[in-house]
Amino acid sequence: MRKKDSGDRLQHFIWKYPELRALLEAYQIPYVPEMTMTEMLTAVPDKWLRDKGLDRRTLVKLIKEAAWEDGLPGEPGFCPAEETGGTRQTGPAGLSHSGKGNDQDGEAAPDLKELAVREGTDKSGNPEGAELILKKGDVICVTGTTGSGKTRLLEDIEYLASGDTPSKRKIYINGKLPDQNMRDKLENRMCAYLAQSMNFVMELSCEAFIRMHAACRGIQGSGVLTEQVIDCANQLAGEAFTGETMITQLSGGQSRALMIADLVYISAAPVVLIDEPENAGIDKHAVIDLLSGSGRIVLISTHDPVLALSCPRRIVLKNGGISGILDRTEEEIELLARLRKYDDEVNDVRVMLRSGGRIGKP
Amino acid sequence: MKMLTFAGAHACGKTSVIIKTAAILNETGLKTGVMKLDCIFSDDDSLYRAAGITNIKMISGNVCPDHFFAVSVPQVFEWGLENRLDVLITESAGLCGRCAPHIRDIPAVCVIDCLAGISAPAKTGPMLRYADHIIITKADLVSPAEREVFLHNVRIANTRARISLINGLTGQGAYRLAAYIRQQGETEEIRGKYLRFTMPSAECSYCAGQTVIDDAPAAGRIKYAWAAGGGTG
Numbered sequence A: 001m002r003k004k005d006s007g008d009r010l011q012h013f014i015w016k017y018p019e020l021r022a023l024l025e026a027y028q029i030p031y032v033p034e035m036t037m038t039e040m041l042t043a044v045p046d047k048w049l050r051d052k053g054l055d056r057r058t059l060v061k062l063i064k065e066a067a068w069e070d071g072l073p074g075e076p077g078f079c080p081a082e083e084t085g086g087t088r089q090t091g092p093a094g095l096s097h098s099g100k101g102n103d104q105d106g107e108a109a110p111d112l113k114e115l116a117v118r119e120g121t122d123k124s125g126n127p128e129g130a131e132l133i134l135k136k137g138d139v140i141c142v143t144g145t146t147g148s149g150k151t152r153l154l155e156d157i158e159y160l161a162s163g164d165t166p167s168k169r170k171i172y173i174n175g176k177l178p179d180q181n182m183r184d185k186l187e188n189r190m191c192a193y194l195a196q197s198m199n200f201v202m203e204l205s206c207e208a209f210i211r212m213h214a215a216c217r218g219i220q221g222s223g224v225l226t227e228q229v230i231d232c233a234n235q236l237a238g239e240a241f242t243g244e245t246m247i248t249q250l251s252g253g254q255s256r257a258l259m260i261a262d263l264v265y266i267s268a269a270p271v272v273l274i275d276e277p278e279n280a281g282i283d284k285h286a287v288i289d290l291l292s293g294s295g296r297i298v299l300i301s302t303h304d305p306v307l308a309l310s311c312p313r314r315i316v317l318k319n320g321g322i323s324g325i326l327d328r329t330e331e332e333i334e335l336l337a338r339l340r341k342y343d344d345e346v347n348d349v350r351v352m353l354r355s356g357g358r359i360g361k362p
Numbered sequence B: 001m002k003m004l005t006f007a008g009a010h011a012c013g014k015t016s017v018i019i020k021t022a023a024i025l026n027e028t029g030l031k032t033g034v035m036k037l038d039c040i041f042s043d044d045d046s047l048y049r050a051a052g053i054t055n056i057k058m059i060s061g062n063v064c065p066d067h068f069f070a071v072s073v074p075q076v077f078e079w080g081l082e083n084r085l086d087v088l089i090t091e092s093a094g095l096c097g098r099c100a101p102h103i104r105d106i107p108a109v110c111v112i113d114c115l116a117g118i119s120a121p122a123k124t125g126p127m128l129r130y131a132d133h134i135i136i137t138k139a140d141l142v143s144p145a146e147r148e149v150f151l152h153n154v155r156i157a158n159t160r161a162r163i164s165l166i167n168g169l170t171g172q173g174a175y176r177l178a179a180y181i182r183q184q185g186e187t188e189e190i191r192g193k194y195l196r197f198t199m200p201s202a203e204c205s206y207c208a209g210q211t212v213i214d215d216a217p218a219a220g221r222i223k224y225a226w227a228a229g230g231g232t233g
């Protein structure tokens, strides 16, 4: 038998590619670290592989993808409820706006500077009234009656429409229409979509949940990051919760707040789409402030006047098309200040009633 | 005729996604038909009928559904040709998850829903692992973070497949799947093609109707969890 070079041995590869170990463990492939890769592959019985729903060819392919193929950086293992030891260190944990996290294909989300929506038509086939150009850091509100096409617009952006949806809209990224290759890469990671019906479904504590999400993004989930996210969420929702609270026990407002805080601190998506957030009982002004400073492009579809006026610009939709893009006027800013006072008053009364208070004598 | 195999656990949203996608395909002049296979009961035929989609329903009953699928699929193919379909879709539920109805050279789609839990992608097996296109449904019901973790786990279970999120209720995202189907080549003949994954080896007295639970070995080729020297390892 040939003398083994230590560089041939499995232990060497496992040390070099943590993803490889995660893969072998995920499929429970038996191995001895002193074996070579080939020995390991020949030693594992067919029957064993079939029990795991694999065959040898697929296993080899998976190993190649985990460990060798150029341009296909490895991926961390299945994300368990706790951080895996196998994820890659990606520099200091914390705000990951730079998109430095280990994304699902090992590629960071693109550096998005500008997103444009062009060449769209309304339901009658007439060209849209305005072209939409959004720059990094923009927070813009989408208004219009029910059925006016708000969700369609968000959907076109989410799926990087290229004239292939009923609206015929084309989405330009940094001034260019993405080609198929780029669209495939961007698909599923450009936008974080927060719909009204969303809820937490996992049975996890808030802390474990945040760590899991951070681990899957390749961020080493530090305690500091978890604290930041929870603090931030507590500022958005009135009632405080802790890292030990189970996510499924959070109130509607708390869940919303945690989702938004998580989007800002952990998610890498450069575009955030929020569909009608007002019913959730969270601090609207704080949300807008937080999102404005997050370096994303944020679109909020809403019927709430306070929220609509809190954004410096708003898109008006009619008959399925963009009919106008309005900048907020001086008068609207004054009106907003008044509306906020009412809003705050309503909030105060809500807190007072909830804690058993009353106004006046019975 | 283009042909696709659709597989996914019960109630994951296969029918909803197929109906939304077929509507788009029909609009562009591609007549789409569906063969639905289930083990015991299914009312998908009425859903398809209501949506105006040509369909045929098959219940495997007492026979292993994957074996049933493999022996029936040539006739299903003929049925598609007779009905002058442009697109033939086979829908089969998760069944036991050990096998997959996916056939080599025929585009394979796996549907999985976000509510199935984050370990579902790892557990789903060949149905997902051998698919070319994975559809994630019910993303409208979970938080963006859970959706991202789910997507990540699907990606690890199948690094090759294209992944799309589709909302089965609104049809959001179905355009992508319709475009994918339009790009697929024609399947001229199904006889002589190979399944992507083997079926389990089981042939014992239970297959022939035995129901009693007993220590006495069932006759045939079957492995035992605690048998001397054997076992699941």
Ligand SMILES: Nc1nc2c(ncn2[C@@H]2O[C@H](COP(=O)(O)OP(=O)(O)OP(=O)(O)O)[C@@H](O)[C@H]2O)c(=O)[nH]1
Residues within 6 Å of the ligand: B008, B009, B010, B011, B012, B013, B014, B015, B016, B017, B042, B044, B093, B094, B137, B138, B139, B140, B141, B166, B167, B168, B169
């Ligand atoms: N909220 C939500 N519900 C969905 C979605 N997709 C499907 N559903 C619902 O899930 C349920 C099951 O959907 P079906 O399309 O019948 O699932 P199926 O996979 O065809 O089920 P079987 O054929 O019985 O195995 C239905 O009530 C759908 O309305 C989705 O994206 N979001």
Ligand SMILES: [Mg+2]
Residues within 6 Å of the ligand: B014, B015, B016, B044, B091
């Ligand atoms: Mg169905």
